[in-house]
Every structure is written in structure tokens, then in C-alpha cells.
Amino acid sequence: MKNQKRIFLSEKDIPTQWYNIVADMPEKPLPILNPKTKESVTVDDLAVIFNRACSEQELNQTDAFIDIPEEVRELYKYFRPTPLVRAYGLEKALDTPAHIYFKNESVSPIGSHKLNTALAQAYYCKQEGVTNVTTETGAGQWGAALAYAARAFDLELAVYMVKLSYHQKPYRRSIMQTYGAQVIASPSMSTRAGKDIITAHPNHQGSLGTAVSEAIELALMTPNCKYALGSVLNHVALHQTVIGLEAEKQMEIAGEYPDIVIGCFGGGSNFSGIAFPFLRHNFKNGHKTRFIAAEPASCPKLTKGVFKYDFADEAGYSPLLPMYTLGHNFTPANIHVGGLRYHGAGTIVSKFLQDGVVEGMDIKQLETFEAATLFARVEGIVPAPESSHAIAATIREALRAKEEGVSKTILFNLSGHGLLDMAAYDLYIAGDLVDYELPAEEVRKSMEE
Amino acid sequence: MKNQKRIFLSEKDIPTQWYNIVADMPEKPLPILNPKTKESVTVDDLAVIFNRACSEQELNQTDAFIDIPEEVRELYKYFRPTPLVRAYGLEKALDTPAHIYFKNESVSPIGSHKLNTALAQAYYCKQEGVTNVTTETGAGQWGAALAYAARAFDLELAVYMVKLSYHQKPYRRSIMQTYGAQVIASPSMSTRAGKDIITAHPNHQGSLGTAVSEAIELALMTPNCKYALGSVLNHVALHQTVIGLEAEKQMEIAGEYPDIVIGCFGGGSNFSGIAFPFLRHNFKNGHKTRFIAAEPASCPKLTKGVFKYDFADEAGYSPLLPMYTLGHNFTPANIHVGGLRYHGAGTIVSKFLQDGVVEGMDIKQLETFEAATLFARVEGIVPAPESSHAIAATIREALRAKEEGVSKTILFNLSGHGLLDMAAYDLYIAGDLVDYELPAEEVRKSMEE
Numbered sequence: 005m006k007n008q009k010r011i012f013l014s015e016k017d018i019p020t021q022w023y024n025i026v027a028d029m030p031e032k033p034l035p036i037l038n039p040k041t042k043e044s045v046t047v048d049d050l051a052v053i054f055n056r057a058c059s060e061q062e063l064n065q066t067d068a069f070i071d072i073p074e075e076v077r078e079l080y081k082y083f084r085p086t087p088l089v090r091a092y093g094l095e096k097a098l099d100t101p102a103h104i105y106f107k108n109e110s111v112s113p114i115g116s117h118k119l120n121t122a123l124a125q126a127y128y129c130k131q132e133g134v135t136n137v138t139t140e141t142g143a144g145q146w147g148a149a150l151a152y153a154a155r156a157f158d159l160e161l162a163v164y165m166v167k168l169s170y171h172q173k174p175y176r177r178s179i180m181q182t183y184g185a186q187v188i189a190s191p192s193m194s195t196r197a198g199k200d201i202i203t204a205h206p207n208h209q210g211s212l213g214t215a216v217s218e219a220i221e222l223a224l225m226t227p228n229c230k231y232a233l234g235s236v237l238n239h240v241a242l243h244q245t246v247i248g249l250e251a252e253k254q255m256e257i258a259g260e261y262p263d264i265v266i267g268c269f270g271g272g273s274n275f276s277g278i279a280f281p282f283l284r285h286n287f288k289n290g291h292k293t294r295f296i297a298a299e300p301a302s303c304p305k306l307t308k309g310v311f312k313y314d315f316a317d318e319a320g321y322s323p324l325l326p327m328y329t330l331g332h333n334f335t336p337a338n339i340h341v342g343g344l345r346y347h348g349a350g351t352i353v354s355k356f357l358q359d360g361v362v363e364g365m366d367i368k369q370l371e372t373f374e375a376a377t378l379f380a381r382v383e384g385i386v387p388a389p390e391s392s393h394a395i396a397a398t399i400r401e402a403l404r405a406k407e408e409g410v411s412k413t414i415l416f417n418l419s420g421h422g423l424l425d426m427a428a429y430d431l432y433i434a435g436d437l438v439d440y441e442l443p444a445e446e447v448r449k450s451m452e453e
Numbered sequence: 454m455k456n457q458k459r460i461f462l463s464e465k466d467i468p469t470q471w472y473n474i475v476a477d478m479p480e481k482p483l484p485i486l487n488p489k490t491k492e493s494v495t496v497d498d499l500a501v502i503f504n505r506a507c508s509e510q511e512l513n514q515t516d517a518f519i520d521i522p523e524e525v526r527e528l529y530k531y532f533r534p535t536p537l538v539r540a541y542g543l544e545k546a547l548d549t550p551a552h553i554y555f556k557n558e559s560v561s562p563i564g565s566h567k568l569n570t571a572l573a574q575a576y577y578c579k580q581e582g583v584t585n586v587t588t589e590t591g592a593g594q595w596g597a598a599l600a601y602a603a604r605a606f607d608l609e610l611a612v613y614m615v616k617l618s619y620h621q622k623p624y625r626r627s628i629m630q631t632y633g634a635q636v637i638a639s640p641s642m643s644t645r646a647g648k649d650i651i652t653a654h655p656n657h658q659g660s661l662g663t664a665v666s667e668a669i670e671l672a673l674m675t676p677n678c679k680y681a682l683g684s685v686l687n688h689v690a691l692h693q694t695v696i697g698l699e700a701e702k703q704m705e706i707a708g709e710y711p712d713i714v715i716g717c718f719g720g721g722s723n724f725s726g727i728a729f730p731f732l733r734h735n736f737k738n739g740h741k742t743r744f745i746a747a748e749p750a751s752c753p754k755l756t757k758g759v760f761k762y763d764f765a766d767e768a769g770y771s772p773l774l775p776m777y778t779l780g781h782n783f784t785p786a787n788i789h790v791g792g793l794r795y796h797g798a799g800t801i802v803s804k805f806l807q808d809g810v811v812e813g814m815d816i817k818q819l820e821t822f823e824a825a826t827l828f829a830r831v832e833g834i835v836p837a838p839e840s841s842h843a844i845a846a847t848i849r850e851a852l853r854a855k856e857e858g859v860s861k862t863i864l865f866n867l868s869g870h871g872l873l874d875m876a877a878y879d880l881y882i883a884g885d886l887v888d889y890e891l892p893a894e895e896v897r898k899s900m901e902e
Contacts, residue, residue: 009530012461081458082833111560113833115872155830175875181882182829182875380631381604384531384562423564423872426624426631433630 009092010108011254013085018077021069023245024061025280026238026352028068028287033355034326036062037313045323053220053322054239055230057128061239070242072124073131079123079156083112084246088254089418093382100402101411103260106418107251107278110385114179116420117274118149118234121243125232126153136229138222140164140190140215143343144176145388145420146234151185164190164218167210168338175424190215197221197319211335212346213318220321235271236316236325236350244277247417252281255415262293262415264401268393269297269306269364270343272350274419280352282415283361295362297353298397300372301441302340305330305349306357306364308447314348327354330442331450339440341428342369342389365397368439372396373432376422388420389428458541459557460703462534469521472694473510474729475687475801476517477736482804483775485511486762494772502669502771503688504679506577510688519691521573522580528572528605532561533695537703538867542831549851550860552709555867556700556727559834563628565869566723567598567683570692574681575602585609585678587671589639589664592618592792593625594837594869595683600634613639613667616659617787624873639664646670646768660784661795662767669770684720685765685774685799693726696866701730704864711742711864713850717842718746718755718813719792721799723868729801731864732810744811746802747846749821750890751789754779754798755806755813757896763797776803779891780899788889790877791818791838814846817888821845822881825871837869838877 026032035044050059061070072080091104109117129137137159141147147163154161163185170177170189177187190210191198197217201208208214216233223231233240255261265282267275275297285291299306309328316322318332329348336345349357356362369389376392378399379385387395394416405412422429431437475481484493499508510519521529540553558566578586586608590596596612603610612634619626619638626636639659640647646666650657657663665682672680682689697714704710714731716724724746734740748755758777765771767781778797785794798806805811818838825841827848828834836844843865854861871878880886 008464010464012463014461015457015459113835152833156833174879175872178875178879178882179835179872182826182835182878184830377631381633384601384605386562386628386631423624423628424875426627426873429631430623430627433627 008090010087010089011257012087013250013253015081017250017253018080018084019072019246019249020077021071022242023249023281023284024064024068024070024242025284026065028284030287032065033351036351037324039320039324049323053223053231055125055128055132055134057131058125058239061242062237073127076123076127080246083119085250086111088251088258090258091383094379097378097382098399098402098406100406101409102402102405103411103413104398104402105255105258105415107247107415108418109247109274110418110421114148114152115423116145116149116388117244117247117277118146119152120246120277121234121240121273122149122153123156124243126150126157126159129159129230130157134159134228134230136160136226137232138162138219138229139232139234140212140219142166142212142345143169143425144173144180147185147187148176148179149234150232151180151183154185155183161185162222163187164192164215166190166212166215172427173424190218192218194218195221211318213332216317217319217321220317235273235346236348238350238352240273241276241280241350241352244273245280247274247277248279248281251278251415260413263412264294264296264414266296266298266394266397266414266416268344268390268419269299269349270390271346271348272353274417276350276353278417279362286361296365296397297362298365298367298393300340300342300344300393301366301368303330303336303345304366304442305347307366308442308444310451311354311358316348325351327351328357330447334450337440339438340369341431341437342372342393344390344393367393367396368441369437370439373429373437375399385418386422387418388422389425391419457539459536459538460706461536462699462702464530466699466702467526467529467533468695468698469526470518471521471691472698472730472733473513473517473519473691474733475514477733479736481514482800485800486773488769488773498772502672502680504574504577504581504583506580507574507688510691511686522576525572525576529695532568534699535560537700537707539707540832543828546827546831547848547851547855549855550858551851551854552860552862553847553851554704554707554864556696556864557867558696558723559867559870563597563601564872565594565598565837566693566696566726567595568601569695569726570683570689570722571598571602572605573692575599575606575608578608578679579606583608583677583679585611585675586681587611587668587678588681588683589613589661589668591615591661591794592874593622593629596634596636597625597628598683599681600629600632603634604632610634611671612636613641613664615639615661615664621876622873639667641667643667644670660767662781665766666768666770669766684722684795685797687799687801689722690725690729690799690801693722694729696723696726697728697730700727700864709862712861713743713745713863715745715747715843715846715863715865717793717839717868718748718798719839720795720797721802723866725799725802727866728811735810745814745846746811747814747816747842749789749791749793749842750815750817752779752785752794753815753891754796756815757891757893759900760803760807765797774800776800777806779896783899786889788887789818790880790886791821791842793839793842816842816845817890818886819888822886824848834867835871836867837871838874840868
């Protein structure tokens with residue numbers, strides 16, 4: 005199998021268990037807090053908002069491996085295992101001695117890795133007699149994934165979609181509707197959180213934080229209804245570890261082990277998914293792999309954020325998470341088109357960042373689109389603007405390897421394709437994109453709000 | 454491998470030769486004619502417009518198998534072999550005893566089967582010292598494929614894109630530009646054919662026939678430049694047979710042989726690609742497989758067209774092809790959004806249709822979108838409106854099998870995904886799509902023009 009362009013696994017190689025890295029962490033993250041009592045949340049606390057199985061997974065610090073339900077694995081077969089690809093084209097274009105591999109999660113029917121957790125969350129809801137699910141979505145990747153999963157398990161889904169995207173990206177909305185979901189522009193008048201924002205700012209174009217608040221509020225008000233989140237939380241990262249577990253087997257077939265693992269970073273789901281299974285070998289087998297989380301310079305929670313307890317949503321309905329954050333009221337400048345707009349990082353990754361196990365790397369948007377265009381031309385796939393952050397980071401590291409004259413094995417996660425993000429490419433092609441880096445004083449200001 | 458959802462092959466199973474069905478045809482199609490001399494075209498005639506290798510393939514009636522150049526096969530590895538999928542979800546939804554399989558060509562980086570021939574045509578151009586290539590594109594599937602291929606072989610590409618699509622589907626244009634192609638709205642002022650149309654109809658929104666004329670004209674006027682066509686011609690069908698050749702192996706792994714093979718039909722490239730390798734067993738091994746070409750009721754050349762010699766383009770620059778046609782000036786009603794808008798069928802398929810070896814099936818657009826939506830919900834993939842014609846035909850046959858209480862094995866080609874066609878889905882979701890069937894007198898009228 006050496007020298008193959010793409011390394012496939014067969015159905016039987018789809019993992020039967022997810023990897024729960026918290027069980028293997030020498031030092032655990034700080035607890036998630038109930039905002040009222042300021043004490044560690046319990047499963048019961050979480051289960052008010054989320055389904056019970058995911059609430060248990062969220063707090064599970066003992067089982068390193070957790071069984072994937074057979075019904076979920078059955079649906080993984082629609083797109084998993086995803087291929088591992090040797091980026092010969094990119095290597096040649098960069099004239100680098102580095103060996104570059106990417107895990108191609110863009111082959112899923114909705115075009116990104118988000119299905120890995122959407123299917124699990126929808127399954128558990130169904131199992132527990134839940135009939136209605138709510139969620140938020142920004143550009144629509146996550147909403148589309150949950151719409152697909154809700155349909156697979158015959159659940160009613162309401163998606164609060166950030167208003168700006170609802171109007172600017174109507175096609176992801178149509179995809180959700182094609183799968184049968186209800187899509188509401190956020191802020192909306194259907195929740196108190198939405199009404200409050202609209203009253204204060206009648207032309208508010210929405211933010212992820214507000215959409216999360218609206219979705220949680222609707223779930224709390226609706227019988228038999230749970231809320232589902234597509235990133236940030238531990239159980240989401242857990243479900244995404246299928247990416248890294250498959251990649252581990254595939255790298256073995258390729259006869260290599262990564263010196264560097266790279267993922268783009270919004271709330272942490274795809275980065276955690278590819279990184280955690282390899283990270284455990286740093287803990288357990290003395291590997292020295294570097295892990296790079298690539299984030300936009302306009303939403304730099306890892307490189308410029310503050311570590312503190314913060315809410316996952318704008319209105320403060322969620323538990324308090326110990327994490328690197330730009331403040332739960334933070335909204336990136338509209339000038340930024342590359343996604344990854346969430347204000348905080350998951351608690352596990354935040355802990356790893358504190359401990360120096362994971363590195364943050366902030367990248368300006370012109371560099372990401374330059375990387376994306378090169379990648380499209382030499383590897384053929386038009387990457388999602390989000391995933392392009394991982395490509396840009398990979399290129400930096402591959403060029404460094406060249407400069408230093410050392411061969412490195414780099415593995416990155418191509419979390420999704422960009423076929424529904426061509427409006428952003430259009431701006432880049434027309435020369436209308438500019439760089440924006442969040443100034444340090446903006447971070448300070450947003451933390452004080 | 455039985456009962457698997459998806460059946461994969463490995464790189465070594467990518468065919469090493471294309472299948473040239475003309476060599477096996479008991480009775481050959483009528484010759485293609487030089488429009489000036491009205492005699493059979495020669496390779497030299499064709500090589501004025503097309504590269505020489507493809508011109509030779511176009512007229513080759515003796516070699517049943519033609520080697521795939523290693524460089525092309527190497528690029529096929531970026532997405533081939535494509536999976537064969539057992540549509541368990543669709544079978545269940547229809548409650549049919551039929552076994553339904555589809556070949557998933559939507560996994561290619563540009564989202565359709567068009568790359569299979571684009572890579573071959575670009576390769577031959579490069580080999581022959583051609584530096585510039587021209588083509589036309591309607592919705593943009595073919596243009597995007599050739600843009601990818603031109604980049605792979607370092608050729609300059611100019612694409613004439615039907616004006617209506619240029620403005621209504623800007624994202625396929627951006628994809629072509631991201632790959633580095635020049636895209637011109639057609640009719641344009643850069644060719645005589647374009648100027649003539651604009652002079653006669655200042656607001657002309659373009660047609661495939663006109664765009665072909667413009668692309669051929671530019672190729673003829675430009676040094677070192679050849680024209681490439683994405684459908685209709687024999688060499689295009691030849692390159693697409695990788696689809697059926699792979700499917701043949703995969704059906705064998707599944708332990709079944711198709712009773713019915715179905716493809717949607719525009720100019721014939723994806724239908725021919727999946728059908729011809731199986732069709733040869735009807736000739737050679739007495740199989741009785743049915744072959745159904747599914748076309749839109751608003752562009753029904755197979756079911757309502759006339760068999761005669763006609764041009765491939767509006768201005769009459771191309772050779773004369775013996776085919777079922779609606780007239781080379783025919784343009785489908787704008788109300789039709791499902792693609793497959795070309796006025797004629799390839800000569801081989803036309804011959805098979807005459808001989809009763811292939812069946813045409815015309816389908817109205819609401820039925821195709823209903824089929825597409827069902828397919829998206831139960832199989833997860835949002836299909837291209839074009840491919841949805843094949844799905845609708847499959848559903849008809851699967852329901853018939855149920856009615857008759859017989860188990861049939863049906864194989865269809867999912868030629869592409871619809872992620873860039875959500876505007877059409879939007880119309881369907883909003884209830885704004887209506888059916889349109891081309892009246893017989895319209896056919897008569899368009900043939901007389």
C-alpha cells in the first residue's frame with residue numbers, strides 16, 4: 005500500500021469505540037460549573053438541556069473507550085471510513101522534503117466531519133424518547149449535518165441560523181430544508197433571548213452565541229425536546245475521534261507516524277477528532293508529536309484569549325466552561341469570511357494549551373485563501389475556508405521543514421469542502437478580501453463587557 | 454463483501470483500458486460527415502478542431518479496448534475507483550423487492566463524472582504541444598472539470614459559459630476561476646458567432662449550441678489551440694466507460710448482475726459510461742439487461758426527437774452527426790432547471806435507440822425533484838438535478854418490480870451531487886417549480902428552423 009495516493013479502509017475498520025482522552029489525561033481539566041450554584045455540574049444538570057447519554061459522556065473521566073452504538077456505526081457506513089490522502093501534489097508544489105497526508109472528511113454527504121457527532125446525538129435523543137431537537141448554525145455546516153441525522157432517526161429539528169448567513173448563504177438553508185428541517189433566522193422573535201437582542205438592536209445580524217441561546221431556550225420550553233451542540237463540548241470531541249482512530253490505522257498502512265498533526269479550530273471538534281487518538285501516544289508511548297490548532301487572526305481565542313470560566317452562549321443559559329475565551333459576547337468582524345467564529349475553546353483543548361501539549365497558530369485570511377487556492381489547483385479539492393486554516397498551517401510547517409532540510413511527516417484534517425462557500429472565494433478572486441487581525445485592546449474590551 | 458453498504462475497489466482496480474463499444478457493435482452507426490463535402494469525416498478533418506488522439510478515437514471502429522495513458526490513470530487516482538453503493542435506504546423507503554445499486558461519481562473533486570474525459574482530453578492536448586484549450590459550459594459541471602484538468606496539465610483554458618448560468622450560478626464560475634480558467638459569458642462579442650446572435654437578439658441569454666460555436670471559433674482562430682467537448686462524441690463516451698468497467702467488478706463482488714442499467718441523458722456521456730460495458734454482454738454473452746436513458750420531458754430528444762444528420766452547435770461549425778435531435782437551434786424552456794439541455798444524442802446511443810437496445814424515458818421535473826428529495830433523505834446525498842432523472846427512473850422501475858412481485862437488480866449512475874444546484878431546490882421547496890412537457894408541434898417547429 006506504500007506510495008498510494010489514497011489509503012482506504014473497509015467497513016469493518018470503522019472504529020467500534022470512541023476514544024475518551026480525559027480518562028488518559030495525567031491532570032484533568034477544571035470542572036464545568038452550574039452557573040447558579042457555582043458547583044460542578046451533575047449529569048442531571050446537563051440532562052435538562054442535552055440528552056442523558058451525552059450528558060454522561062460529557063462528565064465521564066474514567067472510560068478511555070466508549071462503545072459506538074451499532075445503529076450509529078451502521079450510518080457511519082454511508083461515508084466512513086474516509087480516505088487518508090497523500091498530498092503528493094502539494095508536496096511537489098512546495099518542493100518540500102516533508103511528507104504531507106490529509107484525512108479527507110469532506111467526502112461525507114454533507115461535506116464535512118460534522119456528521120460524526122450529529123448521528124450520535126440524534127441516535128441518543130431517539131433512544132431516550134425525545135421527539136424534537138434544536139440547534140444553532142452559523143454558515144450551516146453543523147445545521148446541515150444535524151438535519152441529515154434528525155431525518156435518519158425521524159426527529160423534528162428546528163435550526164436557528166445566524167441571520168447574516170441565513171440571507172447570504174441561502175443554499176445551506178435549502179439543504180437543511182431538503183432534509184426536512186425547520187430553519188429560523190436568528191435573532192428571532194420566537195425566544196426571549198432573540199426578542200431582547202432585537203429590541204436593543206433592531207438590525208442585529210445575529211451571532212453564534214445568540215443562536216445558541218435561542219436554541220437552548222426553545223429546547224427548554226418544548227416538551228420532549230433536547231438541544232444539540234456541534235462543537236466545544238467533550239462529548240462532541242469524543243464522537244469526532246473516529247477521524248483520528250481511522251487515521252492511525254491508515255498512517256500505519258502508509259508506514260509512517262506523524263511528527264505534526266494539524267487541524268483548524270473553531271470550537272475544537274475537528275481538531276480534537278484528529279488529534280486526540282495520536283495525542284494519547286504522547287502520554288503513553290513517549291511520542292513527541294506536535295499538535296497545531298490553526299485559528300483565524302480575527303477570532304484568536306487560543307493565541308489571544310483569556311483562560312477563565314465563561315458561558316457557551318450569549319444569554320448565559322449554558323453551564324460555565326473553564327476555557328480560553330474572547331468573551332461570550334464576542335462577535336468577529338464581518339470582514340472575516342473564513343468561519344471558526346466561535347468565542348471559546350473546548351475545556352480539554354484549553355487544558356492542553358495551558359500545559360503546552362497543544363499549540364495555537366493564528367492565521368490571517370489572505371494567507372488561508374492563498375493556501376486554499378494552491379491546494380485546489382494541486383490536489384483538486386476546493387477546501388472549506390475553515391479547513392484552509394489547517395492547510396495554511398501545514399504549508400508553513402512544510403516550508404519550515406524545507407528550510408531546515410529535514411523530512412517531517414505532517415498530517416492534517418481536511419474537515420470539509422468549500423463548494424458552498426464560493427461567495428467567499430469570489431471576494432478573494434475579485435481582490436476584495438482584506439486581512440484583519442483582532443487588536444489586543446479589542447480582546448480586553450470584549451472581556452469586560 | 455456481501456451486504457455491504459459501499460463496495461470499494463483499490464487503486465490497482467482502476468481500469469487500464471477504456472472500452473470502445475463500436476468495435477463490438479454488430480452494425481455500426483452511420484458515419485459522421487464533413488458538412489462541406491458531405492463525405493465521411495477523416496481524422497484530419499476532426500483534428501482541425503480536436504486534438505489528434507481524440508480524433509482518432511472518435512473514428513476507431515476496430516479496437517474494443519484502448520489503453521488509458523499512465524499519466525491519466527495517475528490522476529484518476531485522486532478520486533477513482535468511485536464507490537458502488539447499495540441503496541438500502543431507498544429500497545426500504547419504496548418497500549420494493551428490487552435491489553438498487555448506484556455508482557457514486559459525485560465523489561470526484563468537482564462533484565461529477567465529467568473529470569473522466571476532461572483529464573484524458575487535457576492530457577492528449579498537452580502531449581501534442583497544444584497550449585490553449587477552449588470549451589463551453591452550461592451550468593458549469595463540464596467547465597469546472599476541464600478547468601481542473603487544464604490546471605493539472607498546465608494548459609490555458611477559456612470557457613464560454615451560457616450567459617443565464619454565468620449570472621445565475623456564479624459559484625461554478627468561481628470554481629473554474631479558482632482552478633485558474635478564464636470564463637466568458639456567452640453570447641460574447643469575442644467571436645463572430647456571438648456577435649451575430651447579439652446583433653439579432655441583444656438580450657440573448659445564451660444556449661449551449663451558441664457557446665459551443667463560440668468555443669470552436671476561438672479554437673480555430675487561436676494558434677496552438679484545440680476545442681474540447683464534454684459529451685455527445687464517441688471519444689467522450691469512450692473515456693466515461695471507466696464508470697461501467699469499475700461497476701462491473703463491483704457488482705461481481707456484490708454477487709449480482711443488473712437486470713436494468715439507468716443513466717440520465719443530456720448528450721450521453723454518463724449514460725454511455727455506465728451502460729456500454731454491460732451492454733457488451735448483451736451482444737456477446739446473451740444477457741438481457743435493459744438500458745434506460747432518462748431525459749427531461751422539456752428536452753426529449755430520445756422520446757420525441759427526429760433521427761437525422763444535424764450539427765453539434767448552433768452556428769454549424771461542427772461535423773454533421775447522425776443522431777436523434779430536436780434541431781441544433783433548439784433551446785429548452787427557461788422554466789426547466791434540471792440541466793440535460795443539449796439538443797442531440799450521441800451517434801452510438803442514437804443507433805442503439807433505433808435498434809431497440811436502449812430505451813428512452815422522459816420525466817417531468819416535479820417527479821425528478823420529488824425523487825431527489827426522497828433520495829437525499831434516505832441516502833443522505835443531495836443529487837444533481839441531472840442525476841435525479843436517473844433516480845426518478847429507478848424509482849419507477851423499483852415500484853414496478855414491487856407491483857409485479859419480482860425482484861430486479863437495478864444499477865443507476867449517480868453522475869453528480871447537487872450542492873451547487875440548491876437554487877433549483879429552493880424553487881422546488883418554495884412550490885415555484887412547474888412541470889413542462891415539450892409539445893410535439895414545438896419539436897416540428899424547431900426542426901424546421
